[in-house]
Amino acid sequence: MPPRRRLLQTADWAFIVVVIAAYVSLFTAAGVAFTPVEVLALVGLGLLYIGIGTYLFENYVLGTAVRIRLLYFGAQFLLAIAITLLAHFSGAFWLLLLPLVSHGAVLFERWGVVTFSALTTLIFGLLIGIPNGWQIGVTAVLSFVPGVVFVVIFTQMAMSEARARSEGERLARDLAEAHAALARYAVQAEELATARERNRLAREIHDSLGHYLTAINVQLEAARALARENPAQALAPLERAQTLTKEGLHEVRRSVAALRASPLEGKALTTVLAALAAECSAAGIATAFTVNGEPRPLSPQVELTLYRTVQEALTNVRKHAQARHAGVTLTYTAQEVRLKVTDDGIGSDMPTSDGFGLVGLRERVQLLGGELRLASEVGAGFELELSLHEG
Template identity: 45%
Template sequence: MQNRSSPFLQQDRNLLIFLVVVGYIATFITSARGTTEFSAFQIVTGILFGVIYLVLALFDEELLRRFSGNTRHIIYFSVQIALVFGIGWMLGPGGNWLMGLPLASVAVVRLSPRGRWPVYLGIVASFVLPILRYSTWDAALMNGLVISAGIFFSVLVSQMRLNEQRARENAERLTHDLEAANRQLAEYASQAEELATMQERNRLAREIHDNLGHYLTIVNVQLEGARLTLDSDPARAMDALTKAQDLAKKGLASVRESVSALRVSPVENRPLEDAVAELVDDTEADGLAAIFQFVGNARPVELKTALALYRVVQEGLTNVRKHADASRVDVALDFTQPDRIRLTVQDDGSGAVDTSGGFGLIGIRERVQLLGGEFKVETSPGKGFLLEVTVPVMEDGK
């Protein structure tokens, strides 16, 4: 059975025509063995009923499509059962019961289980009632049991085929849904890959800006100091050049780390406070005092948190060198609270009106937000610049 709207496959149609032909042959054979003679009117009418029955059965889909609701099924089955009854009434109950079997199969496909029973009873009645015209009640009862068994077998086979068809349709629908879900997952995977690529690109941009920009700024300051003191104090100028050279080497190493996807972290395998202290020491130059203060008890810090705080200090010190025109910068790392770390970078420079900052501050804000922390900037003209960051913290590896 193909689907609920088309109960006949081509082989079913061939079987239907075969049953009608065999039904007529059985009817005429039964009649020929008996004593009943049929008029031309009975023969023509009986055959005409069979033709109408066959046309309605073969083209039921097209006919039923013209109507809507359950009424169309009531009309269809009533007419078909009446035609089967008419054939048996006109020509005798010989083989008209074979024509009732396809109706039972169609009822399985088109009707609900409760709505099928009137059709089954009607098929039995269409065969039993003509028997009463030509024979006895005993013969009608016996033949009624036989046709009931035939209907049961037809219904059983039809239900099995219907269940098989529905299972196949469900499998096809499930396959289609799975294919659609697979395509959707592929699209999501592509989007996730693009997002991961974008996030990695942004991360590398922040790393290169914070790290390389920090070293280049300090090297530039040292070179400028050496240029100004080269004539008046050659020893001091040489010291500045030596320090600039050391910083340039560190910057070159940092670039190599960035190119290799930053696999080696500046805070890996050493305490955060030591790494920050080294940054502050590298920042000290002529005319600028850099002070580092560590408060609380030292403890291991998750690597990503330590790296983010290290980059915050690095960018903060770079901004002081480039923009603050300051004489002092204080960096404080506060470990007094067990569940968070507070970091401040404060200078006594010229301050600023705009607190939004450039790419550096945007990068700091992104780092802190990724950790679920808080980012705050306080500044005003002539009152220096305060950068404060607070992040939740876990011990490394926990």
């Protein structure tokens, strides 16, 4: 429900409760008796007062011209005076005026609120002063003013809170829309990057491998033509085709090597592992990276396996673990290097499940003669330990 609608419903109930309280005081006032006709008239006027102050105010007065607002208050003041006269000025009839003060604070600006509140106070003073004397009327007005001030301030605070909540909800909607748009743009950017990479690879294949294949085909055609008339001369184009084949194979290997460039190239292992831990921390999971022992150069295969293991483990922590903390510990000993990755997430009763995405890592570790151990329990987080012999 919108904050404005919620505020109006609350105001309607407050209006009804105040009028009921005023009527309870009227009918329970000591020494006052009402005829059946007076009771019916009072009840009818009270219901009309409530209907105008709730339904008509909400649907036909709010947001209208000043003339309509003044007509509304004129009608309500006349009803309040009529009820007071019928009640013989008994009970807390002044309660009927407080909802009108609140409505004035809603419909008018600063000086309009002051003027309207003063007018309401004047009407209250007249209703008290005429039957009881002006001295009592002035005293009653002095007691009534704090109530008017309280109602105005409370109404202004409620309106400010409703506006702030409405603005907050609008900003939340705008943020959600911006987030959705950003997600769409990210997908589009990824698709564009993929298309550009495909085009680049197509150009690379056309300019390199296509060139060699075309040249080889020409040499083979020449060799076939010469083979019929002069087989000895056919060897020269075959040798050139073989040379071009070797050059093309070298070019293919160079291109594949460029595509498979190692993330560790030119960087220390501890530096890239610390960067992976920092990425995980930036994703909202506080990740500590610790190095024990003296770091030393390792073989490229061992360093790449350690890197991929940490990368895969932290990726799964972000995706599945629902963890708040994670840790990466790299330990150098004389004969081996050990890696340990832990988290405090929800854990699993199947820590060795292929669903964890570690099949490729197991294969890497086995090829290097190492050991990979996974441990987890439901509610106890996840632990991965890797040891590789590297003297």
